Amino acid sequence: MSPRGPLRAIFRAKSRMARHGLVSLRRESRLKVAVVSLSAVLLWWGAFRLFGGALGWLQIFGGEAVGTLGFSAGNLITGRLLSSLALALFWLLVFSSSLVTFATLYRAREVRFLLTAPIGYRTFFLGRFLESALLSSWASAFLGSPFLVAFGLIAEAPPIFYLGLLAIYPLFALIPAALGAIIALAALRCLPILGKRGLLVAATVGVGGFFVFIRGRLAALDPGTGASLETLLEVMRTAEHPALPSQWAVSAILELAAGSPSAAAPPLFLLCVAASVGVGLATVLAGWIFFPGWSALQGVASGQRKGAVSSRGILRKWVGPLPEPYRSLVFKDILLFWRDPAQWSQFLLFFGILALYAATMRRSSPAYDAQLWRGLIAMLNGTVGLLILATLTTRFLFPMISLEGRRAWVLGLAPISWRQVQRQKLWLGVLATSGFTLLITLVTSYRLRLDGFSIGVSLFTVAVTNLALAGLAVGLGSLFANFEEDNPSRIVSGMGGTLNFILSMAFVVVASGIQAALLQWRLVARWGGWSSDLLWPASLGLGGLSLLAALTCFIPLRLGRRRLEKLDF
Amino acid sequence: MIRVEQLSKAFGPKTAVSELDLEVEVGEFFCFLGPNGAGKTTTIKMLTGLLRPTSGQAWVAGFDLQTQPLEAKRRIGYIPDHPFLYPRLTGWEWMEFVAGLYRMPAERWRPRAEELLETFELSAETDQLVEHYSHGMRQKLSFASTFLHEPQAVIVDEPWVGLDPKNIHRVKAFLKQQAQLGLTIFMSTHSLTIAEELADRVGIIHQGRLRHLGTVDEIKALASHPGSLENVFLELTQDEG
Structure with a gap:
């Protein structure tokens, strides 16, 4: 028999692993598989x-x-x-x-x-x-x-x-x-x-x-x-x-x-x-x-890492006001993120695209004089920003629990509850993404010369979406945690990552829809034969969005926490 | 079998290994000792082709690791302290994968794999996915696959992690038997009692330099007070200044 080629051995092993991965789906809950497949x-x-x-x-x-x-x-x-x-x-x-x-x-x-x-x-x-x-x-x-x-x-x-x-x-x-x-x-x-x-x-x-x-x-x-x-x-x-x-x-x-x-x-x-x-x-x-x-x-x-000591010092100062154990957890997560170029470079790319978008937008244009155009552009702005946010939370927040990897037992044995670990990752994610997305929304709104109400609606939509998507990512990341894998790209490519991406997109569609309806309320009201008064639609729309965001955030977090608490180390 | 001449490795301003000269004979059981950060792992990485030396040369079975790395690697077996295995392959599939990497025909690797899995008491678990193996079982599978291609030299980095006393005993006996059959073993370990028990010769590396080289008795004779290899090691690796 002829000797096997190493390349053939590698591909054969990879295809076998893929097959075993598919077979292992049988061990997963049928509901989970059905939800992911249906969502896809x-x-x-x-x-x-x-x-x-x-x-x-x-x-x-x-x-x-x-x-x-x-x-x-x-x-x-x-x-x-x-x-x-x-x-x-x-x-x-x-x-x-x-x-x-x-x-x-x-x-x-x-x-x-x-x-x-x-x-x-x-x-x-x-x-x-x-x-x-x-x-x-x-x-x-x-x-x-x-x-x-x-x-x-x-x-x-x-x-x-x-x-x-x-x-x-x-x-x-x-x-x-x-x-x-x-x-x-x-x-x-x-x-x-x-x-x-x-x-x-x-x-x-x-x-x-x-x-x-x-x-x-x-x-x-x-x-x-x-x-x-x-x-x-x-x-x-x-x-x-x-x-x-x-x-x-x-x-x-x-x-x-x-x-x-x-x-x-x-x-x-x-x-x-x-x-x-x-x-x-x-x-x-x-x-x-x-x-x-x-x-x-x-x-x-x-x-040796030149300058690592001083950057650690700056970071320590930043996280200093946080109470323990959040301080140590945040410090560790930021440090590990910064030391992995594959992680932070992608993060920068996403915000680079957003910044490029904001920078390309003209400060003044005859088109902005029309309320319709301004509203449409503001709505598209919001949607683009939120879609990028959905990609971001899937790519970076979803794998965070899994990336604790084989060291997860340290958290499992430490006097920290999984609720605290989730809370820390949730707020770290919310703060990291909101800073950028709110700023970009503010800049684009300013460039479009939007009125106060439209700016408020845009900022509110971005803020609650940040919370919802971060909660969804951390929650599903806990529910589908894979401690064997240390490559974030592979973690995200799994069933949980796919579901997270799909649900995030679905949330963005709903949030953008509500934002669009409020920004174009005059048109919507005329089309539906409703009053053009904004008080009730704004209260209902933003209230409904807040409720949906809370459910999107906290239900996956709770389900994920239950799974983590049942883990053996 | 393993020859090293003036081998050095520097990481920026820090020299991890400095002008190492060493020769390990065919069938010799060589133990490489040193405190943490002494340069053991860097040396092993250079001997397995994982790191390019800053200067100097290394040969395995007469093949230069720089210019003939494939020929050299074909004759080396490497057991790291934390072995890598694909969790979603079964034990048998892993052995087949390794056989493929070493271009072994089925009639050669199959009986050899069966024999090794039997030796390491894994025959009953060969159809299980590696992700369901305990740490000790993974370590044993790593051992079995390392010996699959019948290497002429095996480089072992702290192999006892995760093994219970029974398995440590089995691995020790296996390694000793292999050395008697002509296999060259280069083992880095912190377990001085095991080194004392197994080694034909011992090398002590400290701060990147090979400080002492000789049989266990010769090394022991270097100490100011006679004692176990542990006491001698502690005295010889005391920080200067």
Whole structure:
């Protein structure tokens, strides 16, 4: 019998683990599994309906042929929208892949074991790379699929379109995954040359430069002028550059939707070549530079931390007024968070996106003179901020209890109740996220010149959503705690993380709906034939939102606490 | 079997291991002793290919760990203090996975795996997921898988964590038997009584430098007062100044 290849052994072990994981679902409560599955289906269905409605509206909006060219403005906008979304997704995947690669290639516990085995660094890289590509791209596949299916139905695409998507997405996702891996490998290789601080500065300059570039592009948009649609389409046109892999994917999608598989072949071929070259290049590079980077990182971990003493001192002062045991728990959580670049860099990225959004917003625009536009923009602001908040709490707060890991017995045996541990994580989360989200809401409201009532409603919605989503994340994080796993990306990818994300999104939809109704009450009242007086709707809306937030926060916390209290250590 | 020449490792300004020279013969049971932070783990990481030395060279079975790492690793078995195992694999699947990493054909690894699992009293649990194993069982599975590919040299870092006295006795007997069969063992431990019992030679590292090297009797003779290896170790590793 021929010898087994190490790569085959790794993939076989991974597929067996996935199978055992699925089988272990049988041991989970049926209610839990049913709730998660149903919620996932509902989220998918909700997104599908929403995207379907939006794409349908675009077709109606620009359905008639324009001028002598005979093409539909709706098709033009849809095409450019697809290209822009694909390009944005491409860069998001590059960033998330570089962080996930850092975690799976350099930080995961199994890395040390694999490196003592006689497998080359290229084999090792390939074995880990596919896992990191999967971890960094599954969520976008889940959230992107309703959009593409809705698009297929609107475009009356043939069955080959849906089959083609199964090939296009993995090929497309491999390209940013490979690029992200190359960035991570190169950054770690530069560690001995630049040092930790130098690397941090280089990363900040790189990401900052990217944000400035994007801001420059977006600044060209002016929703207030009559030419805004034209300008918007012009800016979106840059996403259609033929050299962009995202555009190859979009071209293949559009051709398949139009029922021309032969025309889809060239962009599909380009995707295939780019994915192969990208993965090949990353693999070759890993063979050269992975080990020096890994070895240098071990040095950083073992070396003395310059400035760590003074930063610890500052942090101690900040948490000083807190009573024990909260002080020690908060101190520990912030310190561990700060020492894990994969954690704080993603946190910064989320707020970077929000800050970019706020910075791009114009201080004055003729569009802001219209109450309707102001209300709509304020509502979209709020929704975007809250959606990012939902992602944040799922990504960072949900795994916090699980990340206590094998040290959870320390908390289990200490004279601290699980209620106190949950309370500490809840308020730490609420404070960390509210600071940023309230500030950004305030800044955007100021820029939009909203009236006091609208500012108040926006701030109130953001504040209660912070509490609800933090409670939901800590509660479900306790209920689905996985103390065996130390990779937050994997913890979040499980059943509990999925449920948390879905319920968070559902809460955001409800909260945004209430906010929208209050900000546009005149329209709503006219449509429903109600009084335009705001007292009762505001009291009912905000009161109902508060009640919903309290239930969303405290029910999962209670369920989670019950589970933690039953744990054996 | 294991040869180290002028091996050094510095982490920034801190030198963890400094100009280490050492040779461990085929079939020798070598114990590497030293207080916490002396440089034992750093040395082991360099010998297993987990760390790149700042200077110097290391060979295992004649293969340079820098230039021929795969050849060297093929001949090494490594047992860390806290072994890694995939919790969602069964014991048998773990053995199969390790066999795959070492490119072992089925006709070679299957009988060997059965024999080792029998030796470490895990045969009855091979179909259970590792996540259901106790710490001691995980440690024993790690031992069994380390010996699966019949290494020529085994590097062991504090292997007694989580083992009960019966299993410590079994592991000691197993290691001794393997050394008699020609296996080279390089063991880092804080258990001086076990080192005294098993070691053919002992090396004491302190503040990154190999301070003393010799048989247990030779090391004992270095102390101002004759006594157990523990007393001698404490005297030899007293901080200077």
